[in-house]
Amino acid sequence: MRLEMFDPAPIGVVVTQGPDHRLAYTNAVYRRTFGDRPLGRTVRDAFPDLAQSGYFDMYDRVYATGTAEVLTSVPVDLDYPDAPYEGTRYFTFSISHATMSDGRHGVLAVLVEVTDQVTASERIRVLSEERRRVLQRYRSLVSAGSQIVWVTDPEGVVSEPSPGWERVTGQSWEEFRGDGWADAIHPDDRDTAVASWRRAVTEQVPLWSRTYRLRLAKGGHRHFAVHAAPVRDGDTVIEWVGTCTDVEQEWRETRREELLARATTATAGMARLDDMLAALSGVIVPDIADNCTIHLLPHALHRPPGTPLTAERVAAVSGPGLPELPPHQEEHLDPGSPLARAADGRSPVHAVFPPGEPPPDLSPPGTAPWLPPGANSVVLLPVVVDGVTAALVTASASGDRPPLGQEEISLLRTLLERVHTPLSKAMEYQRTRQVALALQRSLLTDPPDVPGLDIAVRYRPSTAAAEVGGDWYDAFELRDGATVLTIGDVAGHDLPAAVTMGQLRNMLRGLTLDRQEPTGTILRRLDVAVQTLYADCTATCVLARVERRDPGGFLLQYSVAGHPPPLLVDADGTARFLTAGHSPMLGLVPRPEYDSAVEPLEPGSTLLFYTDGLVERRDEDLTAGLERLRRHAAGAVTRPLQAFCDTLLTDQLTVDNDDDVALIALRVPGDR
Structure with missing residues (x-):
């Protein structure tokens, strides 16, 4: 065997000879790995720190039997100054019998360092074991809290069974896996929940939280708070771990408080009972009921x-x-x-x-x-x-x-x-209000049937204000054949105002029937009674007396106590306010004097008395309302008297008029 052939080999090679295994050859890779060990020395002398490891027993067996042996991923601890590395490293050894070129026998050892592979594998094993233990601890903790634990892959797809999920929802693993979990979500919550989850996975948010209803295995739905977080290896998401916690009771308590707060807010500042109940119905639907x-x-x-x-x-x-x-x-x-x-x-x-x-x-x-x-x-x-x-x-x-x-x-x-x-x-x-309206309506009687005259009356309570006004009108015949018309308004919008209105109306009736006097004199006597009996009361009033005159037609005598002026519309549509006979309102001036005025009523003419609710609006001057009434009355005078009154109410009043309105109209028949 020519040993020089191993010099360029990318793996470590060492050759020993003889039964005591003296170093005969080491190539460059071996020397870089273990240092430059002196040739001629035994391996036990050259590597004293490995003498007790048992590795060299392999040399003895291979030399004696000729059978090759392999050690895989074994640790080697080196500690000597000539070695470039210290500590434990891992190698795979292949040891076989060798015959030298001169015929002597020895051992050939080939080694490959696998430290990086072993370290990476061990790191993965350790991480896996740590993850398994952490997850097991977490599941045990969560199980104690009656929660559901679930795991997905990096794309958010369910990848592991969840006993808690199966127990609560009744879904089997086959139904739960993948995206099947969404089928257990209430249909009204499903689309938004799935869309939110997909967005969280795509954006890799640090924590995803959601509350939605889950279908229960026993029927019905309950609210669960869902939280999920990514598990990372460095910057890479390797899976997601999440929990579902039953929060039905907390949800109901929160919902209860929110609804009560909404009810309080919705009814704040309302006085009318029907308005308040209507506002409550808007809170009840759809949160509590469908209807x-x-x-x-x-x-x-x-x-x-x-x-x-x-x-x-x-x-x-x-x-x-x-x-x-x-x-x-x-x-x-x-x-x-x-x-x-x-x-x-x-x-x-x-x-x-x-x-x-x-x-x-x-x-x-x-x-x-x-x-x-x-x-x-x-x-x-x-x-x-x-x-x-x-x-x-x-x-x-x-x-x-x-x-x-x-x-x-x-x-x-x-x-x-x-x-x-x-x-x-x-x-x-x-x-x-019911008592006041009943009192008011009991006093607002039908007008008398007077030959030669048409009389119509109207009363409209406020549609927007929460009070009842003190408006009144009256019409009756005297023993001398004259017809009395009166209209008035007591200050205030409550039951006492309505009561006072009734008392003043009846008092004025009595004073008018008592003696035949000018209308101004009667109002003066009424004012004395008001200031004597009702110290804090003020009121407005128009008192009129209509007499037949010779050779034809009628004569109007009237007095006005702080009230809007009567309106006279001639047969040809000419309309004008009667501004004479005006005096202060009742209860205002000590020892007042009241004037009387006289106005002829020609055939076909129409006389109108009204309260201020017909002409007053919050957003305009009173003169604008008076002019509007004059114009509308002039245009409607050709209509029958009842229709004339209805037209004025329709044209003059807004949907939300905030004051009562009373009016009384008299027409002298004639060719028009």
Whole structure:
């Protein structure tokens, strides 16, 4: 064997000869690896630090038997000054029998260093074991907290089974793996959740968090908080690890507080009961129910239980895909109807049933359908204020939505309890307004039937203000044949103003009937009574006396106490305000004097008295409202007197007029 042939070999080569294995040859790679060991010395002398390792026993066996042996990835610890490296390194040895060129026998050893491969492999093994242990610890910890743990590959695709997921959702591994997990998400949450997850994987966010509903193995859905984070090897994401935690209770509590806050905000600053309940219905749908209607019971104070029920629907809100109902409608309900039963019992009526199949007691034969199509449950909740059922809230769920249950009933109760104080105030106002309107309407009688004259009256309560005004009108005949017309307005917008209005109206009637005096004198006597009996009261008034004159026509005598001027429209459409006979308002000036004025009423002429609600607007000067009235009256004078009054109300009033309006019109018949 010519040993020089191994000089260029890229692996280490060493040749020993004789039974004591003296170094006969080392090539360059060997010398760079182990240092320049002196030739002629035994391997045990040349490598004293390896003498106890047992490696050299192989030399003895190979020399004796001639059978080659191989050691794979064995550690070699070197520590001597001539070696370029220190510490443990790994080599693969191949040792075989060799015969020299001179016939002597020896051993040929070939070695390859595999330190990098062994180190990398060991590092991977250690990392894998560490990951396995960490994951096992994490799973054990999570299992103790009743969470779900799941693992995906770097692309976000589920790559390992999750016993927790299977236990909660009922999905098998085959159903869960890949992207199958998305099938367990509630359909309303699925698309947004999947899109968010894909975006997180693409952007490799440090933490992905989401809350969505999962379908349960036992049926229904619950909210779970989902968190996932990437597992990195350096800068490379090698997988994702995530958890799902049941947060249904926390979600319900948060939702509850949010809804209550929304209800409080929605009803803030409202005084009208119907406005407040309408705002609440917008909170109930769609967060609690798919449909909500609210009925006011305007006659609840005086209705005996078991009698027919008049309910005014003031709000109706439906979710997407459900038919809309008109929000304002009066309904007359039989005593046995579900709404009447809930009102009389003052306790909820609750029913759960197959979609679209309500029980007979909720939909008696011959009654109009009142539940939305596809409804699966309904709650009729009476709103009891100060012991009286003031309103009824009807909520229903439809289709695939879980039926309404005790939790929703409790939430509805709490919603209404949060607004009990404003509801009580609104109910008190409702009572006051009903009394005031009843008083006011009882005093606003029909005008008398006077031969030769047409008289029409109108009264419109405010549609926007929360108060009742003190407007009034009156018309009656005196014993001498004259006709008295009067109109007035007591300052204030409440029940006391309405009461005072009634007292002043009746007092003026008595003073006018007592003696035949000029209208100014009668108003002066009325003012003395006002300042004596009602110290803080002020009012405006027009008092007019219409007498027949010879040879024809009529004569108007009138006085104005701080009130808007009467309007006279001639048969040809000429319209002008009567500005004479004006004096201060009642209750304002000590010892006032009131003037009287006289104006002829020609055939075909129309005389109009009105309160300031007909001409006043917040955003303009009073003169603009007066001019508008003059123009509209001139244009409408050719119409019959009743139509004339209706036209003026339509033309003059806005949808949200914020004051009461009273008017009285008189027309002298004639050819026009």
